Amino acid sequence: MDKKGLLLRFLFGGGAVVVSYVVSVLLPWKEFGGIFAAFPAVMVVSVMMMALRDGSEKAAQTAQGAVFGMIGCAVSVLVVLLSIRYSHNWWLSVVLGLVAWYLTAVFTYRLSRAHRSGVTTRARHSRLPLPRH
Amino acid sequence: MNTLSMSGIIIRFVLGGGAVAGSSIVAGRLGGKFGGIFASFPAVFLAALLTLRLGSYGQTLLNQSLSLSKGALVGMIADIVCAVMAGYLCTRLGWRQGLTYSVGTWLALSCVAVAVTHA
Numbered sequence: 223m224d225k226k227g228l229l230l231r232f233l234f235g236g237g238a239v240v241v242s243y244v245v246s247v248l249l250p251w252k253e254f255g256g257i258f259a260a261f262p263a264v265m266v267v268s269v270m271m272m273a274l275r276d277g278s279e280k281a282a283q284t285a286q287g288a289v290f291g292m293i294g295c296a297v298s299v300l301v302v303l304l305s306i307r308y309s310h311n312w313w314l315s316v317v318l319g320l321v322a323w324y325l326t327a328v329f330t331y332r333l334s335r336a337h338r339s340g341v342t343t344r345a346r347h348s349r350l351p352l353p354r355h
Numbered sequence: 356m357n358t359l360s361m362s363g364i365i366i367r368f369v370l371g372g373g374a375v376a377g378s379s380i381v382a383g384r385l386g387g388k389f390g391g392i393f394a395s396f397p398a399v400f401l402a403a404l405l406t407l408r409l410g411s412y413g414q415t416l417l418n419q420s421l422s423l424s425k426g427a428l429v430g431m432i433a434d435i436v437c438a439v440m441a442g443y444l445c446t447r448l449g450w451r452q453g454l455t456y457s458v459g460t461w462l463a464l465s466c467v468a469v470a471v472t473h474a
Contacts, residue, residue, distance in 0.1 A: 237372075239370065239403050247358070260429075264394065273450035277450075299400060303425060306421050324392070
C-alpha cells in the first residue's frame, strides 16, 4: 500500500472518531455520535485510490465488494449492542462483537467468492458460440 | 464527559487514525483470504468504543456504549446503502459525483433514522 493511501486512511479514520466524540459531547442525542463511528472511512479511501489509479469503473467494483464487509460490521455492532444490554459486561461485549465480525466476514467473503465465480462462469458461457441446428 | 478537551481530541484522532491505517497494513500484509476479510475490520467503531473508556466507567460507560452502538448500527446499515449506491453511481456519474452523493446519502439517511427513532 502506498504512503498517500495510508495517510488518507489515517486522516479519515482519526477524523471520524473525533467527530463521533465531539458530536456525542455537544448534542443532547448521544446516538448521533454513533453515526460517525460507522463512517465508511476504509471504503471511501479505497474507492478514491482505485478511481485515481484505474478509473471510475474499477472504483465502482471496489464499492460493490465492500458491501459484503459492511454486513459483517453491522452484525458486529448489533452483537455489541445486544450483549451490553443483556450481559452488562463491557469487555465481554467487545470480544463477542469481534468474534461476530470475524465469523460474518468469513461467511460473506465465501459468499462473495461464490458470487464472483458465478458471474465469471456466466460471462464465459455467454461468449460461447450458439449451437447450430 | 460534558466538555471537550484538546488532549481527548488528539488521543481519539491518533487512536482512530492508527486503527484504520493499522488494519489496512495488516490486511495488505496478510493478503489472500485473511487480507480480504481484515479489509472489512470495523476499526472506526472499535476505536470510538475503546476511547469511551478514557473518560467513563461503570454504568456511565455502559450507557454511553449503548448510545454509541445504537447510532453505529443505524450508520452501518446506511453504510451498506452507501456502498451499493457508490457501486451504481460511480460508473454512471463518475467517481467524484458518485462518491459524494453516496456519502451524502449515508449521512442524511443516518441522521433521519436516528431522529425518527427519537421522535
